[in-house]
Amino acid sequence: MQSLYVEGESFMHRLPARAKLAVLAILGVILFMTRDIALLSLAVLATAAVYFRLGIPLAQALDRLKPVLLTIAIVALFSLAFNPWHGAVVALLRLTSLMFFAAAVTATTTIAEFIDEITLLARPLERIGLVQANDVGLAVGLVVRFVPEILGRYQAIKEAHAARGIKVRPVTLLAPLIILTLRDADNIAAAIDARGIRRHVS
DSSP, rough: OSOOOOOOOHHHHHHHHHHHHHHHHHHHHHHHHOHHHHHHHHHHHEEEEHTTTOOOOOHHHHHHHHHHHHHHHHHHHHHHHHEEEEEEEHHHHHHHHHHHHHHHHHHHOOOHHHHHHHHHHHHHHHHHTTTOOOHHHHHHHHHHHHHHHHHHHHHHHHHHHHHTOOOOHHHHHHHHHHHHHHHHHHHHHHHHHTSSTTOOOO
């Protein structure tokens, strides 16, 4: 199975997961408090420098960003269609900067670290009866862990369609992708329950 985590010795790898997640949260707040294009451009350059200095080969580093870049481009185009150009550029720069830093965090933080930190953050909510902290941590960890699996499966279905001479369209790819993903989700849930990880579930 693939993973978003990449082994390395960079500065980001040495930072504690809690510090990286805190910086990511603070960065998000700061980016959404400003509409200064110059400042946002500097943020993009700084976060891109952080990401591209992790030691990941350039082609692989760019490949990991493709799906998110496509989404950001779509959001920016919609913003441009309904707002002044300044708003579209601001949205593009904000999301691009967050994408670079979030990609750096996921590339340098193991799934176990993610689960531990998210579980810890959810503890106060568990005390007032809103959630089960272990479930929240596990759910976030599974999402982070299986994103590359879903992307890989999408690519495999796309190649299978092309090999059979079927015209490749997103609509025709989504149905088998959703079915396979739901089947895997059922298998994973059964495996989790079989191991008694969620002991509070009856």
